[in-house]
Amino acid sequence: MTFNSSDIILEARGVSKYFGTITALENTNLNLRPGEVLGVVGDNGAGKSTLMKVLSGLFKQSAGSIFFEGKKVEFSSPRDSQNLGIEMVYQDLALAENLPIGDNIFLGREPTRNFGPFKFLDHKKRKQLTEEHLSRLKINVKSADQRVEELSGGQRQAVAIARATAFDAKIVIMDEPTAALAVKEVGKVLDLIKGLKDLGVGVIVISHRMDDIFTVSDRVMALFQGTNFAESQLRQTSRDEVIGWIMGKKI
């Protein structure tokens, strides 16, 4: 079977996740096509973040399977999913604030040069790649050497997105990408998401802001108490209906 660009690129089938006696996810399903933006909504504790962390390899599911380009995959670390082109922007951003922007973007995948049998960091190349990538995304910072702790909330979010897109991602998962941002910074992030979609990247966006969901999504799905509750193409639903789903009500 060959992979077709109209096929589903990522699928979660019957995924459950238990933390001790707590059930975070029960038999949930999700699918995503290339170039599609899927909005995921749900109340606090509905299991959105947990499902995304399973898809990014940070958590191992207790039951169920994940399929990538039609093939079943097992992730034992985020490195495994990254190698397939699945990147995640975490809600708490997951940046090392003590390190410069460039170090964060390339953390775990640093450019190196060989020196005999040894590999040393290629500081020059990292700086150059960082500057190129930031300007491609139209992200303005004083310098690629600035430490993340010196940046504003919006700039940090931009660095986290830059990090997720620096390696030709096929899928980018974003957990509440606009939650911590000032109003004028939100539009910038939504533009970044649209830019990814145009590149054929599949994007999953978790957000509790209906404006975000209705601005960028092609399709929206709701989780409720750890299970699939409802799903629809965006144009076939309304804000009121989606808000109802979040509260566990179907009209």
Next chain:
Amino acid sequence: MENKEDTLFIRLIPYIDRYGILLLIAIMLLILHLLQPDVFFSWRNITNIFKQISWQSMLALGVFMVIVTAGIDLSVGSILMLSLMALAIASRAGLPWQIVIFVAPAVGMVCGMINGLGITILRMPHPFIMTLGTLYIFRGVGNLISGGVPIGGFADQLRSIGSGKIRLEWLYGEGATQYIPSSLIIIIIIFFIFWIFLNQTKIGKWIYAIGGNPEAARAAGINVNRILILVYTLCGFLSGIGALILAGRTGSAYPNAGLQSELDAIAAVIIGGASFFGGRGTVLGVFAGVFIMGLLRNGLNLMNVSVFWQQVLIGSIIILAVYIDVLRRQFGTRK
């Protein structure tokens, strides 16, 4: 923030942060020279300082790496003592010096690995607990294997690591007494290797990342536990090298070797500008921190100042160094 209203002091903080330690050393050197013009800058005295700090600098370097990961290792003094005892026993058993030389670093590595495994696999709530436990255990084991008595009689080749002299007759003429201690050469080489490791390799970068935000490191696909085990193992290794140098200096292994030297190591790291909260600090800063403690002790000894004043001064410098870090965090970051 309103930059215009920043005081001169606040604007100076980044410079104090970066160059303050060099300034402190320069001031100390000047004061000591003025107070002891004949003795202080003599070749003999300066080499003496470096000989005194040589083994301690190894512990400080190890503890520094651990502190960068936002951890702590209280057991380095005990690792040093156990490594030293193991070396002495191997030497007494008649093993050739070419083998004995590896005993101390190897024992140190095993001890460090035990710390690392305990912290990660036993999921100790904090490295403080694990290494506090091994602080007692390693020294206890050291006394058990030695019977609690000093052991001496090392081969000359073994001693030359800690007490060897590279004479400078080619520079100062026949019969000159000036020399460079071999231990100084060894610690400079080791500091240089670890500078490369921490600043020029991926794993070095990851060590800083773990100290900054372990969750970010994990999300980046870094195996945090494996790196932590490596860091504690290297810390143990350096403590073993410290034991090797100390063996050369003292010519014997003794039960009180390295007693409380873990606190000196932590003090040197903090004075050297590393953040106790992890993710911040430089190898050069550690060297400077060790050197400042050595200068302080040396200068006060030269002036016959009581050892109690040394304690008061070292304590004050630690607090001052951390206060500068507090100010830097307050004004240097956005929240």
